[in-house]
Amino acid sequence: MLSVFCSPSRYTQGKNATASLGKEMASLGLRGPALVLAGRSASKLLSSTWTATFNEAKINHAVHPFGGECSLAEIERVKATARQHKAQVIVGAGGGKVLDTARAVASDLDLPVVNCPTVASSDAPCSALSVIYTEEGVFQEYRFYRKNPDLVLVDTQVIAQGPPRLLVAGMGDALATWFEAKTCVEGHVKNMRGGGSTQSALALAKLCYETLLEDGAEALRAVQTQVVTPALERLVEANTLLSGLGFESSGLAAAHAVHNGLTAAPGTHDFFHGEKVAYGLLVQLVLEGQPRSVLEQVLRFSTEVGLPITLADIGLKDLPKELLQQVANRATAKGETIHNEPFEVRPDMVADAILAADAMGRAWQKQKA
Numbered sequence: 001m002l003s004v005f006c007s008p009s010r011y012t013q014g015k016n017a018t019a020s021l022g023k024e025m026a027s028l029g030l031r032g033p034a035l036v037l038a039g040r041s042a043s044k045l046l047s048s049t050w051t052a053t054f055n056e057a058k059i060n061h062a063v064h065p066f067g068g069e070c071s072l073a074e075i076e077r078v079k080a081t082a083r084q085h086k087a088q089v090i091v092g093a094g095g096g097k098v099l100d101t102a103r104a105v106a107s108d109l110d111l112p113v114v115n116c117p118t119v120a121s122s123d124a125p126c127s128a129l130s131v132i133y134t135e136e137g138v139f140q141e142y143r144f145y146r147k148n149p150d151l152v153l154v155d156t157q158v159i160a161q162g163p164p165r166l167l168v169a170g171m172g173d174a175l176a177t178w179f180e181a182k183t184c185v186e187g188h189v190k191n192m193r194g195g196g197s198t199q200s201a202l203a204l205a206k207l208c209y210e211t212l213l214e215d216g217a218e219a220l221r222a223v224q225t226q227v228v229t230p231a232l233e234r235l236v237e238a239n240t241l242l243s244g245l246g247f248e249s250s251g252l253a254a255a256h257a258v259h260n261g262l263t264a265a266p267g268t269h270d271f272f273h274g275e276k277v278a279y280g281l282l283v284q285l286v287l288e289g290q291p292r293s294v295l296e297q298v299l300r301f302s303t304e305v306g307l308p309i310t311l312a313d314i315g316l317k318d319l320p321k322e323l324l325q326q327v328a329n330r331a332t333a334k335g336e337t338i339h340n341e342p343f344e345v346r347p348d349m350v351a352d353a354i355l356a357a358d359a360m361g362r363a364w365q366k367q368k369a
């Protein structure tokens with residue numbers, strides 16, 4: 001098996017980075033016209049900055065408001081607009097679904113893509129894949145693209161003005177990265193690009209975890225205060241770049257598969273990807289029989305920043321047996337990343353681990369109360 005490491009061509013991050021978007025694109029040879037697929041708050045915050053930076057770089061641009069869901073219909077709609085404007089580059093600016101859609105459109109039209117996440121809520125912006133959900137919000141499939149984004153530009157001033165809960169959700173997604181990466185590497189399984197992991201990817205995944213423990217709480221306070229600090233800069237890099245490179249180039253395991261299973265329970269739909277992944281990680285650690293010390297470190301961190309550690313925390317105060325079965329079946333479906341675990345994983349084991357993780361989380365909460 002060949003080792004494969006993939007990443008965006010360029011990653012740019014910092015306070016008011018949007019003001020340099022045009023210059024960054026021009027320096028990569030990305031010329032207009034650019035179609036900016038924009039979420040609502042991105043438009044409100046950044047429209048005038050886009051006009052200034054694109055004018056300065058002599059890039060024509062048009063803004064297309066995002067319809068709200070990364071669905072096949074939305075992808076077609078944006079493609080039509082891109083053709084109409086003769087777009088030569090697609091720029092996604094907004095939350096995860098906006099960026100997922102932008103990557104899908106660019107891939108279908110064989111155009112370069114720029115991702116400008118306005119929240120640090122997941123590990124997706126740097127990746128060459130999208131997660132497609134049904135209109136009802138149930139996980140449908142991973143869609144893989146030929147290449148990673150040409151540019152990922154993160155404006156930490158924008159992140160600092162975003163909802164704190166989304167930053168925390170990003171920490172949940174990033175929390176699983178190191179554990180899923182380690183499991184994949186130990187089992188010599190393929191990463192998301194079909195290759196073996198590299199030392200580089202594993203080292204980045206480890207740095208991701210260490211950064212969360214070190215800077216997570218401090219970064220959360222920065223966003224609650226709407227200020228940019230060095231701790232926030234490091235944490236945003238962990239949520240976006242380190243977690244993204246770590247998962248894609250090392251691989252996913254049980255935590256993300258359990259997340260996908262949990263989307264089958266309607267009660268979880270008000271919770272973000274990263275929040276469900278954080279609970280999925282607890283299930284993975286239980287499933288793997290990890291030592292108490294590892295579990296306690298994760299529980300302590302999750303409690304500190306407000307990530308879910310019980311089923312009630314992700315909207316499943318009551319989880320009927322049949323629904324639990326459905327979740328466990330979905331998590332262990334053929335092709336799921338849970339089969340990257342170094343042992344055979346059956347649905348009954350996952351159902352048990354889901355309940356055991358919940359009992360553990362409740363005991364932890366009681367003890368801390």
Ligand SMILES: [Zn+2]
Nearest residue numbers: 122123173277
């Ligand atoms: Zn994720």
